[in-house]
Amino acid sequence: MNSAIRAITLTSAKLGLQCVGFLHGYNGLINQEYIELTPDCVIDITQRGGTLLKSARCDAMLEDTGVQQAANALRKLHIDALIVIGGDGSFRGIHALSAHWHGQLIGLPGTIDNDLAGCDHTIGFSSAVNTATVAIDKIRDTANAFERVFITEVMGRHSGHIAYNVGIATGAEAILSFENYTKSDTAKLVQQLQRAITEQQHKHGSFLIILAENLWPGGAHALRDALNEQSNINCALCVLGHIQRGGAPSAENRMLATELGVAAVETVYQAIQHDTFRAATFMLGKINGVLTSTPISTVLTRQKPVPDSWVKRYRDFLAEGETSSLYTNFLN
Numbered sequence: 001m002n003s004a005i006r007a008i009t010l011t012s013a014k015l016g017l018q019c020v021g022f023l024h025g026y027n028g029l030i031n032q033e034y035i036e037l038t039p040d041c042v043i044d045i046t047q048r049g050g051t052l053l054k055s056a057r058c059d060a061m062l063e064d065t066g067v068q069q070a071a072n073a074l075r076k077l078h079i080d081a082l083i084v085i086g087g088d089g090s091f092r093g094i095h096a097l098s099a100h101w102h103g104q105l106i107g108l109p110g111t112i113d114n115d116l117a118g119c120d121h122t123i124g125f126s127s128a129v130n131t132a133t134v135a136i137d138k139i140r141d142t143a144n145a146f147e148r149v150f151i152t153e154v155m156g157r158h159s160g161h162i163a164y165n166v167g168i169a170t171g172a173e174a175i176l177s178f179e180n181y182t183k184s185d186t187a188k189l190v191q192q193l194q195r196a197i198t199e200q201q202h203k204h205g206s207f208l209i210i211l212a213e214n215l216w217p218g219g220a221h222a223l224r225d226a227l228n229e230q231s232n233i234n235c236a237l238c239v240l241g242h243i244q245r246g247g248a249p250s251a252e253n254r255m256l257a258t259e260l261g262v263a264a265v266e267t268v269y270q271a272i273q274h275d276t277f278r279a280a281t282f283m284l285g286k287i288n289g290v291l292t293s294t295p296i297s298t299v300l301t302r303q304k305p306v307p308d309s310w311v312k313r314y315r316d317f318l319a320e321g322e323t324s325s326l327y328t329n330f331l332n
């Protein structure tokens with residue numbers, strides 16, 4: 001986030017555009033709580049997690065009166081363009097605003113979940129994957145030393161991008177995610193997992209299961225307890241939680257955020273320069289390395305599942321030994 005704010009601020013200053021940053025998400029817009037963003041404000045922030053501007057949910061935006069207040073604030077402050085960094089909720093906010101305000105509304109994809117169409121990767125995703133990967137590598141050491149089974153629950157809300165990337169990057173013995181799991185026969189899947197664990201532990205002791213949050217009925221604890229019902233299994237659970245949303249952003253994310261931030265301001269500037277400035281509501285993202293503009297309405301209606309190629313590669317080639325029968329019998 002900070003890399004994007006820095007890029008937007010520096011580019012605006014160079015192009016002679018005045019730039020302000022609203023604090024606490026849409027709350028700052030509705031309450032007209034903002035700071036002037038000048039190059040001095042963004043010194044030394046690109047390497048920091050979190051955001052200089054703070055972030056918050058804003059229930060008022062869910063009501064039409066709140067959206068109208070936000071639109072009035074934009075008019076009162078003579079804003080020409082609003083750049084919103086966020087996920088699908090934030091973009092629903094943009095979409096609602098476009099009915100009441102006719103400036104340029106530009107979304108930059110920012111969520112660890114990577115679940116937005118119109119881009120290959122979202123700002124935050126690679127940082128979260130790196131953080132989780134480093135953590136799970138450490139869990140592997142303990143799991144190996146104690147010949148233990150671990151479930152690690154990762155974030156993603158209702159998508160498995162983090163689960164798949166982390167599962168493959170750490171060489172996990174099993175990935176349980178939305179893309180391969182159907183809630184058809186939980187008890188049989190547990191039995192199969194128990195068999196796979198027993199077989200795998202003869203080979204090298206540890207067995208790592210990466211579990212997508214919000215997937216398992218009853219939660220990750222329920223899966224751990226079910227596995228532990230077999231007496232020779234000693235399964236521990238680690239819910240990585242919010243550590244995935246913090247820490248120094250990856251270099252890849254800093255570059256992506258910077259590129260999108262510069263592009264957003266350049267887009268506004270070009271429209272002003274060429275007298276083509278008109279109401280618009282779109283998201284900037286990168287698809288196959290190419291900067292791409294996608295209408296927000298399209299972003300909100302399309303899905304971006306984990307690429308099928310990765311689901312298949314994992315199932316067909318990377319799941320080892322008895323674990324692969326999980327995929328033959330129960331998982332897609």
Ligand SMILES: Nc1ncnc2c1ncn2[C@@H]1O[C@H](COP(=O)(O)OP(=O)(O)O)[C@@H](O)[C@H]1O
Nearest residue numbers: 026057058061062086087088089090092093096
């Ligand atoms: N349908 C909506 N209409 C207007 N604003 C919305 C809508 N949905 C979400 N928002 C606004 O966007 C904010 C962020 O949404 P949220 O889903 O929490 O995060 P994200 O942007 O990461 O998906 C919400 O707190 C709310 O202010």
Ligand SMILES: O=P(O)(O)OC[C@H]1O[C@](O)(COP(=O)(O)O)[C@@H](O)[C@@H]1O
Nearest residue numbers: 087110111112113124155156157245
């Ligand atoms: O702490 P909260 O508000 O429950 O949010 C947790 C959720 O936010 C997420 O971390 C996504 O957050 P971002 O979209 O802000 O990156 C999900 O993966 C998770 O389900």
